[in-house]
Amino acid sequence: MEDKTIGVIGAGSFGTAIANLLAENNKVILFARNQKVVDAININRKHKKQEIHLNVSATNTPKEIADKCQLIFPIVPSSNFKLMLQTFKDYLTPRHILIHGTKGLHVEKELVKDLSLMKEEIYTMSELILKETGVVRVGCLAGPNLATEIAEKKLAAAVVASDYDEVIELGKKALSSNRFMVYGSNDTVGIELAGVLKNYIAIAAGMTSGLGYGDNAKALLVTRGMTEMIYIARSLGYSPEAFLGVAGIGDLMATCNSQLSRNFRVGYFLTQGKNLAEIIKEIGEVAEGVKTLQLIRALNKYGFKAPIANVLYHVIFEGMEIKKGVNYLMNINVEADVDFLSK
Amino acid sequence: MKDSTTYTKKLSYVIEDIKEWPIYKISQDKEDYLKEIIAKTKEETLERFKNESDLLDEIKKIRYQEIIRLKKNPWQSDKPSELEFWKQKKKEIIAITSMEDEQERKKGLEQQLNEIMDLYANEIVANFDPAKYNIARKALPVVFSRLLNAFPGKLYKLFTPGKSLHEKLQLNGEIDQIRKLSTQGTLVFVPTHFSNLDSPTIGMAIDGIGLPAVTYGAGINLFTIKLLSNFMNNLGSYKVDRRRRNEVYLKLLKNYSTVGLTRGVHSLFFPGGTRSRSGAIEDKLKLGLLGTAVEAQQINLSNPSKEKIFVVPVVLNYHFVMEASKLINEQLKAEGKENYLSEDEFKNSFKILKFIYKFFTATPKIIISFGKPMDVIGNKVDNSGESFNEIGQKVEIEDYFITENKLTNNAQRNNVYTQHLAKKITAAFKENNIVFTSHICAFVAFEIISKKHNQLSIFELVRLPKEELEIDYLRFEKGVQKMKTLLLELKENNKLKLSDEVYKDAKFIINNGMKFLGTYHPQPVLKKSKKGTILISDMKLLYFYHNRTLGYNLEDKIV
Numbered sequence: 001m002e003d004k005t006i007g008v009i010g011a012g013s014f015g016t017a018i019a020n021l022l023a024e025n026n027k028v029i030l031f032a033r034n035q036k037v038v039d040a041i042n043i044n045r046k047h048k049k050q051e052i053h054l055n056v057s058a059t060n061t062p063k064e065i066a067d068k069c070q071l072i073f074p075i076v077p078s079s080n081f082k083l084m085l086q087t088f089k090d091y092l093t094p095r096h097i098l099i100h101g102t103k104g105l106h107v108e109k110e111l112v113k114d115l116s117l118m119k120e121e122i123y124t125m126s127e128l129i130l131k132e133t134g135v136v137r138v139g140c141l142a143g144p145n146l147a148t149e150i151a152e153k154k155l156a157a158a159v160v161a162s163d164y165d166e167v168i169e170l171g172k173k174a175l176s177s178n179r180f181m182v183y184g185s186n187d188t189v190g191i192e193l194a195g196v197l198k199n200y201i202a203i204a205a206g207m208t209s210g211l212g213y214g215d216n217a218k219a220l221l222v223t224r225g226m227t228e229m230i231y232i233a234r235s236l237g238y239s240p241e242a243f244l245g246v247a248g249i250g251d252l253m254a255t256c257n258s259q260l261s262r263n264f265r266v267g268y269f270l271t272q273g274k275n276l277a278e279i280i281k282e283i284g285e286v287a288e289g290v291k292t293l294q295l296i297r298a299l300n301k302y303g304f305k306a307p308i309a310n311v312l313y314h315v316i317f318e319g320m321e322i323k324k325g326v327n328y329l330m331n332i333n334v335e336a337d338v339d340f341l342s343k
Numbered sequence: 344m345k346d347s348t349t350y351t352k353k354l355s356y357v358i359e360d361i362k363e364w365p366i367y368k369i370s371q372d373k374e375d376y377l378k379e380i381i382a383k384t385k386e387e388t389l390e391r392f393k394n395e396s397d398l399l400d401e402i403k404k405i406r407y408q409e410i411i412r413l414k415k416n417p418w419q420s421d422k423p424s425e426l427e428f429w430k431q432k433k434k435e436i437i438a439i440t441s442m443e444d445e446q447e448r449k450k451g452l453e454q455q456l457n458e459i460m461d462l463y464a465n466e467i468v469a470n471f472d473p474a475k476y477n478i479a480r481k482a483l484p485v486v487f488s489r490l491l492n493a494f495p496g497k498l499y500k501l502f503t504p505g506k507s508l509h510e511k512l513q514l515n516g517e518i519d520q521i522r523k524l525s526t527q528g529t530l531v532f533v534p535t536h537f538s539n540l541d542s543p544t545i546g547m548a549i550d551g552i553g554l555p556a557v558t559y560g561a562g563i564n565l566f567t568i569k570l571l572s573n574f575m576n577n578l579g580s581y582k583v584d585r586r587r588r589n590e591v592y593l594k595l596l597k598n599y600s601t602v603g604l605t606r607g608v609h610s611l612f613f614p615g616g617t618r619s620r621s622g623a624i625e626d627k628l629k630l631g632l633l634g635t636a637v638e639a640q641q642i643n644l645s646n647p648s649k650e651k652i653f654v655v656p657v658v659l660n661y662h663f664v665m666e667a668s669k670l671i672n673e674q675l676k677a678e679g680k681e682n683y684l685s686e687d688e689f690k691n692s693f694k695i696l697k698f699i700y701k702f703f704t705a706t707p708k709i710i711i712s713f714g715k716p717m718d719v720i721g722n723k724v725d726n727s728g729e730s731f732n733e734i735g736q737k738v739e740i741e742d743y744f745i746t747e748n749k750l751t752n753n754a755q756r757n758n759v760y761t762q763h764l765a766k767k768i769t770a771a772f773k774e775n776n777i778v779f780t781s782h783i784c785a786f787v788a789f790e791i792i793s794k795k796h797n798q799l800s801i802f803e804l805v806r807l808p809k810e811e812l813e814i815d816y817l818r819f820e821k822g823v824q825k826m827k828t829l830l831l832e833l834k835e836n837n838k839l840k841l842s843d844e845v846y847k848d849a850k851f852i853i854n855n856g857m858k859f860l861g862t863y864h865p866q867p868v869l870k871k872s873k874k875g876t877i878l879i880s881d882m883k884l885l886y887f888y889h890n891r892t893l894g895y896n897l898e899d900k901i902v
Contacts, residue, residue: 004747070747089734094720095742134732136720136743136763137756165755166746 005029006174007069009084010076011037011058013048013147018073018101021150023053024177030058031065050151066091071099071170073141074129078104078288081125085132092133099139099160099171100125103195104288105295117298119236124192126162139167140188141175142195142247144254146261150180157181159247161191183246190242193233198252199263199289200296201225204308205256206267207322221308222249222256228306230340232296235304240340263289276316290316307332354553357522361473364555365529365607366579370471376606377464380598384460385453387594398452399440405459405589406432412586420567420584428462456591463595467581469558475577480550483543512544515840516713516775518552520726521655524716525554527728528651529607531636532557533768535624535657535776536613537664545611545657546578548711558603559611560596560632597635604639604652612636614768620674622667622887624658624772626894628765630758637757637764640719641744651728651740654721654764656714656771660842662781662859663888671887675802712840714775720760721767773894777840778830780856785888787822787901788814788869788879794902805882812879819877822901823856824849829897838895860888 004026008019011032019030032038040047041058059065065072066088076084081102092098106123109116123131126138139162150156160171160182168184176182185191204225208217226249230240242248255261259268266287269279280286293316296309311329314320361367369376392398409429413421432455439451524530534545542559549557560583566575581599584592604610612632615625640652664670717723718740722730732738743760744750791814793804827849833839844855857877861868866880868888879885 089736093742094732094738095745097746132734134734134736134738163759166751166753170746 005068007065007072009072009074011047014101015075016048016050017147017150018075019056020050020053021180022174023055026174028056029065029068030056032058033060035060062088063091070095071097071174073099073101075101078102078106081128082106082132085129089133092135094134094136096135097137097167097170098129098135099141101141105196115298124189126188126192137164137167139171140192142191142251144250146254146258148260153179155179157246159183159185159191159245161185161188163188187242190238191247193238194242194248195251196292197229197232198255200292200309200312201252202255202261202263203267203289203312206264207271210268210271222252225308226252227340228308231304232306235302262287266290271322353551356553357525358555366471366556366558367473369603369606369608373468376602377468380595380602381460381464383598384595385456388456388591395449402455403436405591408589416586418564420563459591460595463592467596467599469579469581470577471579472577476556479574479578483547511708513708513710514548514551515710517715518713521713521716522553523726524653524728528653529604530609531652531654532611532657533614533654535659535772536615536618538618538666541659544709555609557609557611597631600632600635601639604636605642618670620670621890622671623890623893624776626769628768630761630765633765634757634761637719637760641752641757644741644744645750652719653716653724654719655716656768656775658712658772658775660710660712660777660779662779663861663863665863667861667884667887671883710777712775712777714771717767719764721764774838775840777842778845778892779842780844780852781860782888782891783823783826783852784856784860784869785885786892787819787826788877789885789889790898790901791818791822805886807882814877816875816877820849820853823852826901829900833895
């Protein structure tokens, strides 16, 4: 086994950007399913509009990456995550350490029709790794990390969360540089949830932009959005701390301000009179935020207050007029501004 | 247990020659063993208290607490010379602090630490005497079996042989596998804990399945009781003084266990810490001692033999717990507050004899169920000791302790592993719990009352007036029938085990269960009235025995 080569699974824009970032301190093997992508990386040295660092090589053989790397960063969309794990599980052992960078949740049920979802049936990506493979030391990477900005070597920070301090340390060592700060946390699921729940708030941010509302409105959305995210997490049994850090408020602000994110674009296009089907056609795939809304609706039985999510759901899936939704939100009974810090 | 092996006979010893038992070998090698423990503890203590002032403060604190303890909470077990030892320490510490040279002060403090550890280690250390063990293993079963066959009031039966001990003390579960693994690695038995008699009972059970004696920590107060001291001092149990709470002592105790395990001594921990106050099977474990199994495994991996540690969950199944009244009262009085065995509970030999006599004479049967052995990560192991993870892959235990291709010593990681192991153990407790007819009766009766008064808290329920404590027989029988159906389903899915009587009809279950439900207690917990209704005479005890079958989500399905 080669010493300290780091693996990345998934050559999307974020996966490629992380591979390049890791390559500044380490040798990196990047896994892509598609031979064309492997060639683009190995031969053309260019992929997803990013120059590929000399330390990065690509492969489409799961065994190679598992044999050569003990620290691996899986960065594939949540909808493909389980399949990816099944492809890799025969090669993974308890010796491997996995730090994923995927902001999504896994449920087996078809959420559109089935509202019987219980919280035990929801898996964060780290939980899915534990369930599907023999790996025990897992962690996640989260934070305001827009792929394009990382690729452009702009300053950023992230959190590596894991139950295991050694996983956090290895993650920090591999990723840190003078343009990328890495914090640590032991609240793995809290950090993962923060990264997931912010997605639908980003849709709403796209709407405020599309409707021409100003910065005051966006600030209101971000703060109330975060409160709502905390309510949801709390009712599922998680504490608010993670939401106040880089992976919570940090990620939320970046996503709500970036016009490039899929979630933001969904919101924006909705204000331009397009429906969900048309938008999906335009941006190529379902944004995570849309799935998050379906999930939140199925979890409504846990009795949390989530007016923004409810309104968005009605707008997207049940044809509610956007203005009417906004009007509703501006007229709900306001309670305390901050009520989530006291236990 | 219709479908698992139950032994009613004593099995042959896996290792015939007692002098080949690890517990004997370590006892012969005591000096070296203690040296290793002290060296390890010293290293950890100096790492923990890096600055001279921190170490000094800790030593001063220990000295102060020990003097206070000796004066305010003296026990018979306290050595008269100890007070002098700590008084002397005061002078020595003052002398050290006034030294000019830093190196000298450091040396002086380390010397103080050494002396304290010597005192503790020599108190803790167990002794194992094969001759005494031989007497005990021959005599105890005879005494116990006579007791088990005698009934209160029929003392003459004490002197006539009846059913063999092992007909009343039934051993059930993965016994063949455990015997096989005992020569391939080190076993750690982790039983549920309800009664003070759990340790001798399980000691007999382990002897009964033919394994070498195990070591376990027992309260130091037990060592001074005349009747017990001879056994306690010579059968491999080590002494734990629960009044000593300082870090050095606790580290030493842990290392005593860790080093013993690395030297292959099979051990017994009660991972719940103390006896279950509520009567429920433990669902939260104390991680301290359990963590020593994980640490010992990690240490073993750096030795050429890479010996494995196997954890064996054990459930002790009784119809009743002698101390139930006291335990449940403590539970209701102080939810969550720790209570240790008070000294007067077991103050003298007479009390103990009475206790043991009552226990065995009133007990219809005791079943000890040995769960599937696992490695320290909680993975299942096969007969040759190989580990298999939850998705059925064969895994190397070493891989869990390797980071960047090196075997690493990482206490924080070991703590996380210990938490996982604890979860696996509590799950195994539930799966190996054997439901008795008496447990069913207690559960159903309590649920009927608590559903009828569903707005009352447990504190109010136990104070219900007598006239509220009557249950219609048919309603009760229906509940028992319903519970039996649910239990059979759980059994089918390997979620628990059932005693043979549970397979009979509801009427039998009720008669059998009511007869044995807390037989020991002055009043039967449940009895039939003249008009045929079921009367509850002690709501607290009913609650205690009801709790035994918690954790299977049966609460809302019975009534």
